[in-house]
Amino acid sequence: MSPKxxxxxxxxxxxxxxxxxxxxxxxxxxxxxxxxxxxNRLKRILNERFLRFQRFRQRIVDENDKLxxxxxxxxxxxxxxxxxxxxxxxxxxxxxALTSDYNSTSLDMRHPLWQIHYIDNYQDxxxxxxxxxxxxxxxxxLVRVLxxxxxxxxxxxNKKIPKARARKLPPSSAISQILHRALDTTEAAAQQARLLxxxxxxxxxxxxxxxxxxxxxxxxxxxxxxxxxxxKTGLKQPLSGxxxxxxxxxxxxxxxxxxxxxxxxxxxxxLLCATTGALHRHFKASKEVIPDCGIRVAVPFNLRPLDQPxxxxxxxxxxxxxxxxxxxxxxxxCFRQVQENMNRLKQSYQAQVTYSLLDxxxxxxxxxxxxxLDLLSNKASAVLTNVPGPxxxxxxxxxxxxxxxxxxxxxxNIGIGMSIFSYAGxxxxxxxxxxxxxxxxxxxxxxxxxxxxxxxxxxxxxxxGA
Numbered sequence: 001m002s003p004k005x006x007x008x009x010x011x012x013x014x015x016x017x018x019x020x021x022x023x024x025x026x027x028x029x030x031x032x033x034x035x036x037x038x039x040n041r042l043k044r045i046l047n048e049r050f051l052r053f054q055r056f057r058q059r060i061v062d063e064n065d066k067l068x069x070x071x072x073x074x075x076x077x078x079x080x081x082x083x084x085x086x087x088x089x090x091x092x093x094x095x096x097a098l099t100s101d102y103n104s105t106s107l108d109m110r111h112p113l114w115q116i117h118y119i120d121n122y123q124d125x126x127x128x129x130x131x132x133x134x135x136x137x138x139x140x141x142l143v144r145v146l147x148x149x150x151x152x153x154x155x156x157x158n159k160k161i162p163k164a165r166a167r168k169l170p171p172s173s174a175i176s177q178i179l180h181r182a183l184d185t186t187e188a189a190a191q192q193a194r195l196l197x198x199x200x201x202x203x204x205x206x207x208x209x210x211x212x213x214x215x216x217x218x219x220x221x222x223x224x225x226x227x228x229x230x231x232k233t234g235l236k237q238p239l240s241g242x243x244x245x246x247x248x249x250x251x252x253x254x255x256x257x258x259x260x261x262x263x264x265x266x267x268x269x270x271l272l273c274a275t276t277g278a279l280h281r282h283f284k285a286s287k288e289v290i291p292d293c294g295i296r297v298a299v300p301f302n303l304r305p306l307d308q309p310x311x312x313x314x315x316x317x318x319x320x321x322x323x324x325x326x327x328x329x330x331x332x333x334c335f336r337q338v339q340e341n342m343n344r345l346k347q348s349y350q351a352q353v354t355y356s357l358l359d360x361x362x363x364x365x366x367x368x369x370x371x372x373l374d375l376l377s378n379k380a381s382a383v384l385t386n387v388p389g390p391x392x393x394x395x396x397x398x399x400x401x402x403x404x405x406x407x408x409x410x411x412x413n414i415g416i417g418m419s420i421f422s423y424a425g426x427x428x429x430x431x432x433x434x435x436x437x438x439x440x441x442x443x444x445x446x447x448x449x450x451x452x453x454x455x456x457x458x459x460x461x462x463x464x465g466a
Contacts, residue, residue, distance in 0.1 A: 004054075005061065005070040008135070013067055016060070016135040018411045022239035022434070024106040025134040025409045027142055030099055030247075033125045033399035039083055039118060041397040046077060046116075049149050055136055059112050072112055079111060085120040095122055096245050099129055103243045103407070103432060107133055125399060139300060139408045143387055143421075150394035150401060231291035233283075235381040239415045239434045246441035247405050248448055250426035255456060262459040263332070265339050268386060270455065271420050271427065272342070273335040275384065276324040277451025278444055280334075283326060285447075286438065294325045297418070298380040300408060321380055331455040382416035383408060389423040405430045 008016070019025040050056060058069040086094045098119065107113045113133035120126050132142055253267075260270040275297075283290045299322050325337040385408050394401050405428055410417045415434030420427060429448050433441045 005058075005068040008060070008067040008069060012135045016067070016133070018134075018409075019106070021106075022241040023410050023412070023414070024103075025411070026103065026107060026131045027134055027139050027409065028099070028103050028132075028407050029128070029130040029143075029146060030095065030245075030403075030405045031128045031130070031146070031396070031401055032095075032122060032403040033127065033396065034402050035125045035399045036120060037118070037126055037397045037399045042118065043077060043081065045149055045397055046081065050145070051077070053145065056112055056114060060109065060135075075112065080114060081116045081118065083118045083120065086122055090121055091123060092247075095119065095127055096247070100243050100245045100432075102129060102131065103245060104241060107131060125402070128396075134409055139385060139406060140387055143389070143406055147390065147394065150396045152392065152394060154395045154398045154400070231293060231295065233291060233295070233381065234286060234288055234438050235279075235295070235416060236413070237415065237434075237436045237438075239413060240436040242435040243432050244435055244441050245407070245430070245432045246445050247403075247428065247430035248445035250403065250423075250428050251449070251452060253422055253425050253427050256427055256452070259452075259456040259459045263335055265335065266342075269335060269339045269342060270452070271386065271429075272322070272324065272384075273331065273338045273455055274448055274452035275418060275420075275429075276326055276328075276334055276338060277331065277454065278447035279324065280326045280329060281447035281451065282439055282444055285443065290327050292327050294323050294327055295381045296321045296323050296379060297382045297384040298322075298414070299384050299386070322384070331451075331458050335455060335459075378413065380414055382418055383410050383414055384418045384420070386420040387422075389421050391424065393424045403428060407432050410434075 015025055054071070055069060057071055057075045059072045061068050061070045086098065102115075102117065107115060113136060115131045117129040118126065119129060130146065136142070137145070256267055256270055260267045263270070279295070280290065299320050323341045325334055325341075328334040328337060385406070387406065389404065401423075404421060404423055405419065406421055407417050407419050407430060410432075415437045416439070417432045419430045421430075422428070429445065431441045431444055433439050433444075
């Protein structure tokens with residue numbers, strides 16, 4: 001009997017094609033726990049909850065220039081779960097160095113494209129370093145898959161976990177779902193996004209329909225194509241392929257909420273302002289001329305309803321280009337400009353346009369996608385993700401998750417990835433930087449905290465003086 005296989009979607013194929021020596025298309029995570037995890041218990045949970053998704057048992061096969069997911073006849077969990085230990089009294093610096101090394105290494109295309117390293121002797125507990133290829137699924141889906149391995153209490157919920165199965169929602173049900181924007185979009189815009197993507201993709205001549213779906217889409221497509229390239233800064237350099245990873249001590253989410261409320265904005269506005277301030281401080285410390293037009297970051301936009309269970313993997317998101325006014329030193333003025341930029345984006349179709357382009361590129365020749373990728377990656381200096389996590393602590397095999405960090409890959413010539421993740425009353429901020437870029441990742445982490453504290457101070461002082 002031949003192994004089970006399914007065709008790869010055009011969008012997933014696009015992400016596979018983006019893989020390069022300087023930018024492996026891996027989504028990575030570091031999960032730190034308060035105490036060691038029994039490896040046999042971890043294996044049992046992975047078998048029950050992770051491997052229920054058949055995609056993690058499948059490798060990619062290329063047959064007559066057509067790509068398929070095919071069951072790996074030699075699949076074994078031990079080929080993907082590795083147990084290692086940090087030396088001596090290892091801490092954050094040692095774990096960051098190890099993560100940097102593994103994130104600079106591509107996955108083996110001959111096998112299912114994921115690896116988990118159980119890292120013993122990290123502080124008083126342990127850590128998991130998880131790497132999964134982007135063609136398997138998007139970051140938001142994979143975060144939810146990884147969180148499904150955890151429980152709300154130290155003792156696991158012994159209820160039987162249903163086997164994952166493909167299920168297509170009926171059109172009326174799909175239309176009624178509310179989309180989630182990582183950038184705090186409105187409910188109406190979210191519904192339009194879902195309706196647009198679904199209605200276009202159901203057309204048999206979908207690629208030809210892209211330019212004629214709506215005037216708003218056409219306008220945003222033109223804006224994306226004709227937007228200027230990023231200014232020449234130290235953040236845009238030829239890449240080496242060697243990564244440096246760092247993360248900050250978490251912020252108190254209640255403080256972030258209080259700051260945003262005082263300024264009449266969203267949590268996302270406050271965090272983007274802190275990110276902008278961190279890059280401003282980096283330019284100043286590097287004695288580099290700050291671009292007077294700001295810089296842009298590419299932000300993933302989720303097109304999958306968060307209240308819909310993850311039953312099938314794959315990529316369901318687009319990208320939006322967010323302008324960060326790094327030229328503005330004043331925290332309040334910076335916040336207002338970020339807020340204005342975000343409000344403008346909420347009414348746009350950028351995410352739907354980029355998702356449609358990925359679908360188109362995945363159906364066409366490789367050289368077309370490479371040229372388009374080079375064009376788009378010249379219009380951003382970094383990739384930034386902002387993903388909401390659990391509001392309460394979670395546990396894996398009895399061990400409490402104390403700090404989670406996630407990174408999505410950078411594509412083309414983009415060499416910086418930044419991530420914001422909320423978890424259990426905290427906000428985690430991390431960065432990955434190509435070594436060819438002259439930016440100290442740990443320094444940028446300090447700048448992020450300093451920038452937020454400066455914004456929070458003037459925001460709360462203004463509220464008290466009102």
